[in-house]
Amino acid sequence: MSHSGLVGVYLSVHTPRYCTYDAAFAGKLAHPDFQAVRDGLVAQGRHVATLAPDAIVINSCHLIATFPTVVDGTPRHAGVLTAQEAPELIHGVAYDFPGDFELAAALVERGRAAGLPCTLANDVHYPLDYGTVMPVVCYLDRAQRIPVVPISVCLSADLDESFAWGRHIARATAALGRRAAFVASGSVSHKLVRGPERWPGAAEQELDHRLAQLIADGEYDKAWAWLRSVVRQRQLRHLADVLEFRAKPKEASVRVLRLMMILGVVVGLLAGQAARAAETVKIGFITSLSGPAGVIGKHMKDSVELALDHLGRKVGGLDTEVIYGDDQRKPDVGKQLADEMLKKHKVNFVSGIIWSNVMLAVAPTVTGAGTIMVGTNAGPHELSGKMCNELYFTTSWQNDQTPEAMGKYMQDQGINDVYAMAPNYAAGKDMINGFKRYFKGRIVDEVYTKLGQQDYQAEISQLRGKNPKAVFVFYPGDMGIQFLKQYAQAGLRDQIPLYSVYTVDETTLPAVGDAALGNFEARYWSPDLKNEASQRYVADFKKKFGYTPSYYGAQSYDGILLIDSAVRAVKGDLSDKKGMVAAMRKADFKSTRGKFTFNVNHTPIENFYLLRAVKGPGGETEMQIQKTIFENHKDAYYHECPMKW
Amino acid sequence: MNWLLVVEQCLNGLQFGVMLFLMAAGLTLVFGIMNLVNLAHGSLYMVGAYLATAAVTRTGSFLAAVVFALLGTLAIGMLMEVLALRTLYERDHLDQVLATFGLILFFNEAVAIVWGRAALFTAVPSALSGHIQVLPGIRYPAYRAVIIVVGLLVALLLYVVVTRTRLGMLIRAGASNRTMVGALGVNIRLLYTVVFGFGAALAALGGLMAGPIYTVLPGMGEEILIQVFVVIVIGGIGSIRGALAGAVVVGMVDTLGRAFLRPMLSTVIGPSAADNAGPALASMLIYILMAAVLYFRPQGLFPALRG
Amino acid sequence: MTLRLEAVEAAYGLSQVLFGITLEVPAGRVVTLLGRNGMGKTTTVRAVMGLVPIQAGRVHFGGRPLHGLPSYIVARAGLGLVPEGRQVFPNLTVRENLVATAANRRGAAEPWTVERVFELFPHLAARARSLGGTLSGGEQQMLAIGRALMTNPALLILDEATEGLAPLVRSEIWACLERLKQSGLSILLIDKHVGAVTRLGDHHYVLEKGRVVWDGTSAELRTRVDVQHRYLGV
Incomplete structure (x- = not known):
């Protein structure tokens, strides 16, 4: 996005009724029909914010000059606006945004060199119209920080001159090294009518949609030809409207409208190509890459890379950049990373996150900034329940689901006197709660240890003292390795059967070895799961990275595919969050777990299997699916999620 | 409460304590004598664990692995002192912290490049994989018992070296007045390098013994390093006796806290409140202890005598 | 073995302290550095010992250049330092010190032993197991001298060896230095007691603001009341 020149073009409508603070900030609209337009303008503002252009060149059809085209290079536009045409709706609006004298002067210089009559204004008293001021302060740049260069319509200009200005604006900004946005304040369906009930009907609005669609599809030539015909066609209608409304020379009024549209579109065609070429999907992927959990992060990162390979390095057909962040298993570090990714890198998606406590810090930060979060491991119950969010998805599970499966299995087996252990953090509590939701037998004791603890000898001594019939644990990553080894060293492996979740897996098995043999695990995915997507993922992963992937990886792979499906559905329009959310809800991609659906809380409804650590054909210990415990299992919190879709 | 369990937990505490001591001894010597805060001490622990694991995989002999890891880490430690740390003695502690934090990153990445990010498998040597009868009713893992014995022997050896040998006298003399030691004809730089090397070897001993029971992973040294700093603050900076006392106290408090705090709390505040408060409080105990020691004895339990 | 300083200049950071000190300690002689506080006596000793970097000039001992070498090599060349403020190791016992x-x-035929030091300073023998930090000032001074002697130096350098000591202890130190002189040891001495140093010393250098302003024998110094008055404040 470092291209200079025009990096964004906006067709911003400015009917006085929704260009007021009440409409823009409080959402108070004169008519419900305005809602869509207002939302569109808010979206434009968000897009401008992510684009962060150096300047906005705005051409409003109400900023009228007679003989020369006026380019306003005033370095600071400050004043109080009462709209000449609608003082009862827009009055006393104080505005104060910077200008860009250099850019304005360069524009005038180019215009003059090309023989176009034009002049440069540099005067704080040069009056700005509501079509210039209101879209900027209400929607496009509420903070009023981006320099604005207003450019007038000229009543004496002809059609060719209007076209020429579009080209000069594009070239002047590029020559100056500015990343500028062009705003055409108006619309194709623009007409002057008395009363909101007579605003453009569906057929007329369709003209704008048609134009937008043509540009989005890259049909520039078609757009060009179509626009010419529309301009000619609609001249007469507008003439009539104008004659009805005010007594102005018809020729002039038509040109006002023409220039606005043509200028905007010409520029749009030029810039559309530039902007398209520069369009990139940025994904911030946060995981633990250093420290004892670094191996999990590696499984996830490698899987993201494999997903990108499978997509030809293009997510949703767009150039893709993934920015990896290492949260070091610390919530505060994770949150800082998310902030940095949102503000500095301006990512379109944030994904990843191993640890529930980190997720609880990161997810609200991301969704609060209006960005989509795709979790690929942690599933704290809050985010599937009360804190569920339209912009938050997970491709893994809600924490409780897997231990629920294990609880169900152990209940069905009639096992009693269970000793339960987990690290003392958000997920640990979820795991034990999930287990107890389905296991109704006697629990001898329930022990929480410090997150990241290395030595469990003290706990194991206590455990032995209680003489349970079975042990249920949740010890992900390095904690699992330590616990399993020490459990075996204490001589308990052959005495008390161990049932676990997220403890014996492909990240820990290489280091645990035989100490895990015979262990039971519950899981929604395992490398031996038989479906096409999964087998392709596992085979290509082993080929590329030389080791066996884990569910941490499969979820992350799925996460990128989910994002891909969303970007594809909106044809690369990353500002269309609603469209992407709607697409993601369909879970329309080849998941490694096979076909699944999202529950209302954006948590998967999926199968859970019983796994056992067995000796593989190569002599190494590996996980093997034994049976299905749950089919299409829903999490326990979706009732608490108020989301409806 | 079962008294056999208490004895067993005390053994666990002692075992954890001597592991901490092996780390703390080197760290406290370097801190006390050279006035150097070496955050990368945990990296040497990790290097020791990796070298031992690599050697045991290659040769199959645990003894060979011990020798290789100790000598290898000794050499790496001395090299690190000569190349990186020497210039830091005269700098302030913040510079030292920054520089040695950089070394942590370096070692973690280096280890990940050579051996990969995944944890390495390393087993307890088969001769020590059984259990021994410590007392009637208490069977204790032989490997952990050996750790206790080795740890206590090292403590004894260190005590003899520091108090009874010329090297020990020079180490203590250097701690109080390095200039004077040099002005009397002793090559203090070499002495520092040697001391640092031995500190590294002690860390490696801790690391190589930890390998089979914990995890051999990049970054494995950081978790224990924090507790080691607690140990030397409690014991008194620069003092071997303090390191031993601090390590055993921290090991015991932490282990017994984890084992018995929750059951004890539940008799006072009820089981459900204890379930919530117990684990959190148990993991804070050593820090609470450190705060208390700092309040009542800011010099630590056995402060080193200084000039 | 003669210690020879030639035009030695030294500075602490940016402030120069020595401006070309030239002096000589011939073998077997006792030479003193005199002058008021802050005139550069201790800096001269520190420059010799390699504890302050020498900016210019040369130091030779027995013909061997010592300037620019680290202090432990200077000490190994045969220079035994008894520093200002004694600086015994407080956390080591007397014997360990x-x-x-x-x-x-240098392979002395009759090297110093702990027993010989205790012979020289019987006070110390009684406190062999006490920590250095617990000794009295006089005992610490004796220990510092003993410690330097244990390196079997060819030249003993004493910086303010009698400062702050009781008269009785002071005379004990002087007596001991006399015995060392008799044994043929060279001594470079910094002291303020003109009377005592003229009895013990052979040659004297008076320093003023980092320069040697006068030098001569004990007999000459005794007659030069002006020098004593002007530079030594006597």
Whole structure:
């Protein structure tokens, strides 16, 4: 996005009724029909914010000059606006945004060199119209920080001159090294009518949609030809409207409208190509890459890379950049990373996150900034329940689901006197709660240890003292390795059967070895799961990275595919969050777990299997699916999620 | 409460304590004598664990692995002192912290490049994989018992070296007045390098013994390093006796806290409140202890005598 | 073995302290550095010992250049330092203080031993197991001398060896230095007691603001009341 020149073009409508603070900030609209337009303008503002252009060149059809085209290079536009045409709706609006004298002067210089009559204004008293001021302060740049260069319509200009200005604006900004946005304040369906009930009907609005669609599809030539015909066609209608409304020379009024549209579109065609070429999907992927959990992060990162390979390095057909962040298993570090990714890198998606406590810090930060979060491991119950969010998805599970499966299995087996252990953090509590939701037998004791603890000898001594019939644990990553080894060293492996979740897996098995043999695990995915997507993922992963992937990886792979499906559905329009959310809800991609659906809380409804650590054909210990415990299992919190879709 | 369990937990505490001591001894010597805060001490622990694991995989002999890891880490430690740390003695502690934090990153990445990010498998040597009868009713893992014995022997050896040998006298003399030691004809730089090397070897001993029971992973040294700093603050900076006392106290408090705090709390505040408060409080105990020691004895339990 | 300083200049950071000191300690002689506080006596000693970097000039001992070498090599060349403020190791016992840095690098026929030091300073023998930090000032001074002797030096350098000591202890130190002189040891001495140093010393250098402003024998110094008055404040 470092291209200079025009990096964004906006067709911003400015009917006085929704260009007021009440409409823009409080959402108070004169008519419900305005809602869509207002939302569109808010979206434009968000897009401008992510684009962060150096300047906005705005051409409003109400900023009228007679003989020369006026380019306003005033370095600071400050004043109080009462709209000449609608003082009862827009009055006393104080505005104060910077200008860009250099850019304005360069524009005038180019215009003059090309023989176009034009002049440069540099005067704080040069009056700005509501079509210039209101879209900027209400929607496009509420903070009023981006320099604005207003450019007038000229009543004496002809059609060719209007076209020429579009080209000069594009070239002047590029020559100056500015990343500028062009705003055409108006619309194709623009007409002057008395009363909101007579605003453009569906057929007329369709003209704008048609134009937008043509540009989005890259049909520039078609757009060009179509626009010419529309301009000619609609001249007469507008003439009539104008004659009805005010007594102005018809020729002039038509040109006002023409220039606005043509200028905007010409520029749009030029810039559309530039902007398209520069369009990139940025994904911030946060995981633990250093420290004892670094191996999990590696499984996830490698899987993201494999997903990108499978997509030809293009997510949703767009150039893709993934920015990896290492949260070091610390919530505060994770949150800082998310902030940095949102503000500095301006990512379109944030994904990843191993640890529930980190997720609880990161997810609200991301969704609060209006960005989509795709979790690929942690599933704290809050985010599937009360804190569920339209912009938050997970491709893994809600924490409780897997231990629920294990609880169900152990209940069905009639096992009693269970000793339960987990690290003392958000997920640990979820795991034990999930287990107890389905296991109704006697629990001898329930022990929480410090997150990241290395030595469990003290706990194991206590455990032995209680003489349970079975042990249920949740010890992900390095904690699992330590616990399993020490459990075996204490001589308990052959005495008390161990049932676990997220403890014996492909990240820990290489280091645990035989100490895990015979262990039971519950899981929604395992490398031996038989479906096409999964087998392709596992085979290509082993080929590329030389080791066996884990569910941490499969979820992350799925996460990128989910994002891909969303970007594809909106044809690369990353500002269309609603469209992407709607697409993601369909879970329309080849998941490694096979076909699944999202529950209302954006948590998967999926199968859970019983796994056992067995000796593989190569002599190494590996996980093997034994049976299905749950089919299409829903999490326990979706009732608490108020989301409806 | 079962008294056999208490004895067993005390053994666990002692075992954890001597592991901490092996780390703390080197760290406290370097801190006390050279006035150097070496955050990368945990990296040497990790290097020791990796070298031992690599050697045991290659040769199959645990003894060979011990020798290789100790000598290898000794050499790496001395090299690190000569190349990186020497210039830091005269700098302030913040510079030292920054520089040695950089070394942590370096070692973690280096280890990940050579051996990969995944944890390495390393087993307890088969001769020590059984259990021994410590007392009637208490069977204790032989490997952990050996750790206790080795740890206590090292403590004894260190005590003899520091108090009874010329090297020990020079180490203590250097701690109080390095200039004077040099002005009397002793090559203090070499002495520092040697001391640092031995500190590294002690860390490696801790690391190589930890390998089979914990995890051999990049970054494995950081978790224990924090507790080691607690140990030397409690014991008194620069003092071997303090390191031993601090390590055993921290090991015991932490282990017994984890084992018995929750059951004890539940008799006072009820089981459900204890379930919530117990684990959190148990993991804070050593820090609470450190705060208390700092309040009542800011010099630590056995402060080193200084000039 | 003669210690020779030629035009030695030294500075602490940016402030120069020595401006070309030239002096000589011939073998077997006692030479003193005199002058008021802050005139550069201790800096001269520190420059010789390699504890302050020498900016210019040369130091030779027995013909061997010592300037620019680290202090432990200077010490190994045969220079034994009894520093200002004694600086015994407070956390080592008396015996350990003596033993820790002991050496006989030049192969003295009758090297100093702990027993010989205790013979020289019987006070110390009684306190052999006490920590250095618990000794009285006089005992510490004796220990510092003993510690330097245990390195079997060819030249003993004493910086303010009698400062702050009781008169009785002071005379004990002087007596001991007399005995060392008799044994043929060279001594470079910094002291303020003109009377005592003229009895013990052979040659004297008076320093003023980092320069040697006068030098001569004990007999000459005794007659030069002006020098004593002007530079030594006597």
